[in-house]
Amino acid sequence: MSNLIKGKHHDWETVIGLEIHAQVKSNSKLFSSSSTTFGSNPNSQVSLVDAAMPGMLPVINKYCIEQAVKTGVGLNAKINKYSIFDRKNYFYADLPQGYQISQYKYPIIGEGKVTIDFKDGSSKEIRIVRLHLEQDAGKSLHDQNPTKTYVDLNRSGVALMEIVSEPDLRNADEAGLYISKIRSILMYLDTCDGNMQEGSLRADVNISVRKPGDEYGTRCEIKNLNSIKFIKQAINYEVKRQIEVLEDGGSIEQNTLLFNTSTGKTKPMRSKEEAHDYRYFPDPDLLPLEIDQEEIDNIKKLIPELPDERKKRYVDEYNLSNYDASVLTSDKAISDYFDSVIKSDFSLKASSKIVVNWITSELFSILNENNLEIINSPIKPKDLGKLVKLINEDIISGKIAKEVLIEMFNTTSDPQIIIDKKGLKQVTNTDEIEAFVDEVIEENKKMVEQYLSGKDKLLGFFVGQSMKKSKGKANPQILNEIIKKKLSKKN
């Protein structure tokens, strides 16, 4: 796939880097012990520290440090044993201290890398520059009152990990795959809940375009995008805009942009401060953060199997394609479900592809219809495993199995019980099936004649009618054979 965009005079290449802000999954904030729960009453989770009361001091949350280190390991990144918290100074209504505590020169995590996988089976490595810990700001509400902006500090001070990529991404799809990959790694590690709707994961996107081979062009930064769909839309719009400007002989101004989700357009932010000058300096209220090798080793022991390892296992052990495996592993909950199904019965390992299909088509459609996440599926993995096993053993047909699945969804019972209770067991007894076929032949003499005179297509009709008589329970293979045999006898 070419990443180049056809232009008037020459092709264009897009260069994209992402700054992802991921909220650390923790009970309390980065520098205070107030709660991080989402959606509480305004200013009900605000400590004296979060409200920047005079004389209040930050004390760091040990767990947040561990979560950052864990994430660093998951991103194959360098863990810095020495890091420093700096103050980033600027004024804004939802920044009560007048500065954000962040990390500037010495972040806790250094260079790392992640792999993204494409449909065609290929993959690409995206380099990570750094990950640092910082405080989130509060929330300004501009539409509650005609003359005032309201400020809620509940989010003020919540721990964020800012993950900065190199400008290694070349189009919107790559950016989408990259953020999904980061999200899935964080969710496997359980260091971020990945909830983009609630803002637990959001991204600033840096975009520029250039003639292939040239130096990087001037970039613009689109701030605070909180869905993969919007990230892609924003990139596509912005790339088009930049190329248009350049092709019309203009130049790109380095700017911070906002993406309007209803118009699908980007526009420059009303500048918060004429010239940004954040005056970073080490926070004198905090000492340098030092982590020793033993702590790092202990954290490494907590690292679960990550998407890439799991993907490799699926390819090696279950013979899934690289892409299938990457889709399946991209969502930990789905992948966990799959693993539980496979592990529920030794014989299922050989039919992993069938299991994947049952999860991604039948189970998903029923869950989607009912607005349920897989984690809340009433159909438990072991029961889905049983269902696949019943199909494999010819106890029921695939068609009946779909009926059984709906029943399993409604009653949460074992598929075997449903089959027994409803008498859905497949008929394999040839005498019984012959009886259905005979009835159909008897009732459709004309059709038989037509068939015999060469209308082969009618075979399907007889199969369908006989299956109907069996209430769908006849083993389709046996049924087919009997019909063919019987009709040929008529000759």
Place this chain on the structure above:
Amino acid sequence: MKLNTNTINKIAKLARIRLSEKEADEFLKDINSILDWVEQLNEVNTDNVEPLTNISSSALTKRRDENQDINSSDEILQNSPDKLEGYFAVPKVVE
């Protein structure tokens, strides 16, 4: 002269302090003389000297991840010059 009227106003803007012309002139004079005075630090050779940010020799105190702060929003808002419906209120920001 380190600062001129332009730069002192830029600094004042960054610090969100509004200066009258007279104040700007006075501060300009004072601050320039202070900056000239601190310039004597350039006499000191600081090659290979590590900057000292904090003299505390102890290790960074770390907290356990527990919710302990139970301030009511009333308490947090108590001293605010303008509060409405449980929020701090400020002049409307147009984004």
Place this chain on the structure above:
Amino acid sequence: MEFQSISQLKLLLDDNKISVKEIAQTYIKKIKEKKDLNIFIYFNEDKIYDQVKLIEKISNDNSLKGIPIAVKDLFCTKNMPTTAGSKILENFNPTYESFVTQKLINQGSMFVGKTNLDEFAMGSATNTSYFGDTINPLSNEGSPLAPGGSSGGSAAAVAADLCLGATGTDTGGSIRQPASFCGVVGIKPTYGICSRWGIVAFASSLDQAGIFSKNVTDASILLKEMAGHDLRDSTSSNVKIPNFSENLNIDLKGKKIGIPKEYTIDGISDEINEVWEQAIKSLEQKGAIIEHISLPHTKYALPTYYIIAPAEASSNLARYDGVKYGHRAENAKSLDDMYELTRSEGFGKEVKRRILIGTYVLSAGYYDAYYLKAQKVRKLIADDFVKAFKECDLILTPTAPSAAFPLNEKQDDPIKMYLNDVFTVPASLAGIPGISIPYGKDKNGLPLGIQLLSKHFNEQEIFNAAFALEKDYE
């Protein structure tokens, strides 16, 4: 009625010769009489009697039961408003009690009021306060003197006998210099020994709470109660606090006293140098060994301090924006308008000047030349002391370059004003403990202070030597 010391008052209380209420009445009367000195920003009789009711109930085992203490109005107090001497903290009522004041309350002390200070502790004369100048109680009628600063109100409160102890904070000399000006004892302990939690921040890497008292023993009693580890201050040190007063020991035999040659400065009056000389002789007579030492980077301490302190202050004072508490300008048209008006109305001139300097030295393109450079020189200054304390146990110097100066002395040259801290700032930059005790007088009868410094957490030796020197004037 005048009580000479904590132990004297405590004894009277234990023997039922005086009640807590009577102590309160005595001091309320004195404070009212000295109202003209403008020592207190906040004084409220009812609040004192409220405390009396609580204190009466507690056991006499509490070491500070009924002891009248004045609190610098930089410590946040739950039952009294806190202003930091600034209009921008007008009507601010903390819902919390600072670590230090809480510890004093826990021992039964009685807070008589909140004392005046330079706005946000920025000054050396207690003349930058929004609440007016404080007058040094040692002034002669008609020619008011400055009490020093920034903790001038606290020093004056002790000097005027309006309390037996007063809390202070020292960032570059703000306890030691006013102690010297007012003729009282003032100690700035090791950085980190008293938690900064609940103290309005000026310069976080330098701010340290300490105490004023009438004598060294009282200072040692009070410091023990104020100090201690606090998990809410990441720079608080976790060291065992000795029982300083019980350990007081005047025997200085064999103790090495360092006399830094760089503290002999041109333009300092002979009187100051004479007092210094007397103290040296006295220590020698008491068996100490005098070592002539060098602190080569002393000269650079003031310019270093006047980069670092304003830089930290410019950021620490960003929270005063009119949103959460304090003064807010009226009729602002936009958020930025509100910030700029609030801050230009709320802050006084000296605070603005320091915020502007601090903003400048941290700004893009100047950070390395000013702030980073200052941090490196600070390292050299701290190292000077580390080396010095390999040769000696204590360092003896004058506290301030002059005695108390007239209140109305023109202070339009900031650098001249900053020179007040010339002897105190180096120790602040190094985070080491220092005490000032009154030692002799100038020709006008004004007290002069001398300063004793030691290495980190060696307050005990400072108290011991100060205790020995104090005897010279008893």
